[in-house]
Amino acid sequence: MNSFGRIFRISIFGESHGEGIGVVIDGCPPGIPFPLEDLTTDLSRRKSGARGTTPRIEDDNPEILSGVYNGKTTGSPLTIFFKNKNTRSGDYESLKNIPRPGHADFVALKKFKGFADPRGGGHFSGRLTLAIVAAGCIAKKILPHDVLFQSEILEIGGSKDYESILNEAIEEGESLGGIVEVKVSNLPCGLGEPFFDSFESLLSHLVFSVPAVKAIEFGSGFKSATMKGSIHNDPIISGDGKTLSNNSGGINGGITNGNDLLFRVAIKPTASIAKSQKSLNLKTGQIEEFTIKGRHDSAIVLRTPVIFEACAAIVAADMYLIYKSYNTER
């Protein structure tokens, strides 16, 4: 469903080409200054405009619908809404009978019986991650002050030096995927609630709600499958749990261990490409060649690092609140 979290709980709504995108943040503590300067920073990190991103540029100006009074959050649900402005929905009319490969068009048609909003992917659009970024900014205000989020794109289209490969793809009307790594430092030891709410479980849950994600790995990840136990085990070297290596990615037994949280996410190439493609025309029953108009990112991965930081912040904040509920006196 469209809610996530236990105590710090977000509910998301909206469509790519509808009125806008919004998020209701329940369990938002009182007294956080709002609008946040950090929010502007994070939203701009997600913005399009750079080479390889869509020419559709939205101002992403957050409107507050509830939960703020005298410039501070009140403790009641905080609702942030981003109006859609720069939409060109006519672009989608021509494809209503041809479900675009790699998109949710076909499943949306089946699941919602023809009533789903098809414009720009509707509710399936990556534009909804705007709400995740906004919630992530609030989440960061719940965590201890020294928790530090960092992220980087490790590679695009298989290349670590990816400027030229990206230009080439754009010229071909192609798209590219990539890999993002996120590191979170200074998280308290003890976050995560096994058996089912392991930190990895919650974080992967949220990360896979971001469109285009195909894989996630923590610490040594897939490489761990090739390692021997004596190499993989991280020896503990100090009383606060610091380890010599970090194959665990900062988590043991589903619980943060006080070392850096480390995870990597694989993003597929944007499904919308300028090049012509083939797919079934549901009306004619024929496989037809077609071209997607619209405006799209050639490498959506470019805009995602801040989104995965936000995912980590949202999960960490929720788990931190639960942690505090048990780590204080009766």
Added chain:
Amino acid sequence: MNSFGRIFRISIFGESHGEGIGVVIDGCPPGIPFPLEDLTTDLSRRKSGARGTTPRIEDDNPEILSGVYNGKTTGSPLTIFFKNKNTRSGDYESLKNIPRPGHADFVALKKFKGFADPRGGGHFSGRLTLAIVAAGCIAKKILPHDVLFQSEILEIGGSKDYESILNEAIEEGESLGGIVEVKVSNLPCGLGEPFFDSFESLLSHLVFSVPAVKAIEFGSGFKSATMKGSIHNDPIISGDGKTLSNNSGGINGGITNGNDLLFRVAIKPTASIAKSQKSLNLKTGQIEEFTIKGRHDSAIVLRTPVIFEACAAIVAADMYLIYKSYNTER
């Protein structure tokens, strides 16, 4: 926490060396014959005994504590309990001050303030996956009859032909990780509830609750990050949504698309090894050499395929119940 699912909801309890391991299955439909023959089959697939698995052999005989009457499930919570019998807890006494690397010992100590049951990993033990396998068997009885689960180990210790490498590791007192692939055929199109309860989100959530999992990927997974959009997109070729390729892994926009569900899981080498290791003695403050006694799997991955099938079945059953609630007449 220790519950998972929305309508088909499982709650897990127990410890490796305590009374036993159990699962309460809420939302279990009435009329399923129990005990299930399939349950015996699946439990035996998870069992130890083969080369590379632990010499601790439990009979894993399911006791029914509730929810069955006249040999059929009643619709009330079904509780299955597996008594622990073959425990040798003395093995763990010598290590109470040295948190074992790669294990949850240190985080458990911190989070549960010294009260956690340390014997055999306590509640963190892989033995709890017994409950997941049992729940998976019930889940399969909820799904359409033709849904088919298959799984295989793709590689161990980095090798596809892994008999010799496994023997070698056992002799060295080492452990190995591996990769498991699961394929589920004939799932209905339409399972999964975006935005946050995408099928990948729910499945990864459950899979990462299984101890030793380090990574998960769907369809093209990490490889997608190196592919171009025109290659990655799966062209639709028939009215029921069948696609020519299956880079999507059977999911678009978080919703099953009617093609095979396909995912791979990376398992780290078992943290317990026979070889001596080094870690901090919390009492002396010194880094000490020590050896884990106990009885352990050299390659726990060998016992996991049926567990990941169960994970897929549990998620699919829950999503299928929600799907049915909307796909029937008022």
Added chain:
Amino acid sequence: MNSFGRIFRISIFGESHGEGIGVVIDGCPPGIPFPLEDLTTDLSRRKSGARGTTPRIEDDNPEILSGVYNGKTTGSPLTIFFKNKNTRSGDYESLKNIPRPGHADFVALKKFKGFADPRGGGHFSGRLTLAIVAAGCIAKKILPHDVLFQSEILEIGGSKDYESILNEAIEEGESLGGIVEVKVSNLPCGLGEPFFDSFESLLSHLVFSVPAVKAIEFGSGFKSATMKGSIHNDPIISGDGKTLSNNSGGINGGITNGNDLLFRVAIKPTASIAKSQKSLNLKTGQIEEFTIKGRHDSAIVLRTPVIFEACAAIVAADMYLIYKSYNTER
């Protein structure tokens, strides 16, 4: 928290004198025409204007923020927003140090550390029930066509003929409480999920979220405590479960039994009265006499019957969806 429901799930936000009041309806089926004519009807039943209700009149015009396309719901979250227009917040300034008796002022101050929006009760205001009424209209579209909701005010200020007593109270600057009865006919037998999600449990949960509710009873209610078993038991007289009497109020064992659902709710007198009162001035530490300005209902009960119908509809719709998930073929 600010969400309610399992599959048909509503999230509420907003304040009495802020931007407005809204509701996100998750699990809203696709294809419902929107805006609904029935919504206008129900909203007008909740409106003020009649004698005994507040002179603050809002147009309560629903704005759609998401989930509707081409005049029909899409299956994605439906967000309805009601802008506040007719606010006079200056009325509340004079009381910021005197928590009004019978109101949430004191607890809000403590719980939200002085950051809560105090204007018109902020998030605690009865104005949020607007969102419940809106969600109730959608819920009714999920239930079978013949389900029928009826409600009436049984008494106000202890009197069944309450016109004169109400006029008297208004002249005195007083307020009055009352009792509302709701009857829902033709609900399917089988709604409710014991042990904890009995139909009464869920309905009372939602009803007690409505401000000013002090009590709820089902069927014979408090009177049952004075009856003998042979009188109280409802004899079954037909194969569809119809009973001769209806002391059960349409529910046995927490599950609807096919007879009329019947419950009564007690509403306290509106806490805001025109008459002068005494309470503690938190700043001076003295008990002081004061008068509430603002604009208020003398008998808020007058506006509530449609709200409790909505509560019943929301719970019934959610339980009906779960019911359908189990009452259909594999």
Added chain:
Amino acid sequence: MNSFGRIFRISIFGESHGEGIGVVIDGCPPGIPFPLEDLTTDLSRRKSGARGTTPRIEDDNPEILSGVYNGKTTGSPLTIFFKNKNTRSGDYESLKNIPRPGHADFVALKKFKGFADPRGGGHFSGRLTLAIVAAGCIAKKILPHDVLFQSEILEIGGSKDYESILNEAIEEGESLGGIVEVKVSNLPCGLGEPFFDSFESLLSHLVFSVPAVKAIEFGSGFKSATMKGSIHNDPIISGDGKTLSNNSGGINGGITNGNDLLFRVAIKPTASIAKSQKSLNLKTGQIEEFTIKGRHDSAIVLRTPVIFEACAAIVAADMYLIYKSYNTER
């Protein structure tokens, strides 16, 4: 479903005449001595044996299935199981075609399609409240030390002096209902999470899961409907929120206000009576006279006060944990 709570979360299972009754307590803090002496006390308060209660006497000896190590809770799920011993299921055979009036027989038959365990009411039995009492004992260990629970039976069969009326009813083969009042002192101000998780919402949710409950009221309850606002409002008289009167029942705006929590519950007369009754024989289609054998309480209300205390404790503990998560430093 069969789980209740957010952080302190209980899952209940079992049947009246099956293997037994159990509860899994998730979110149970580590370090609580177990078995608890208080548990024995509370369980004995719920026991039968006194005049007006059933002659079926169970020893109610709690078995620990998980979550305890070295005599203390571990922080992992605590599972308590009560074996059924004193069952006489033959008593129920004769009534399999006649759904007993006032019982869940008919709805169970329809909802669970004939598979429900009919013996002694199966999962619908009041015997499951044993699990609530056990969970309540743990909950009390989470709350501040000075929180005090008291309860009393206000009346039975409409009489405050109810010894004679009870004896009379027993002789007639009748049953009686009654009213229980619970008072909880010294709860912190600030428990409860509006809008939907008001303290009354959560408590009524849990209370209505107890079989035979027909009504609940807080503070002035139904009487509030007859009062004027100036009388009903509780004037605040000290800086910690103490009020002169307590019509609020210790809750304003859904949040505890620091005064005594006060609520009353109406219990219907036990549905099983010794006297002969009439109901439909589903097989013959005739209304027939029949007698319930089994062993039953004439006034089940006698055994309930400790159950409602437990309900209050469970809700308060859960809300207290959430309260602490927000009332501590970043």
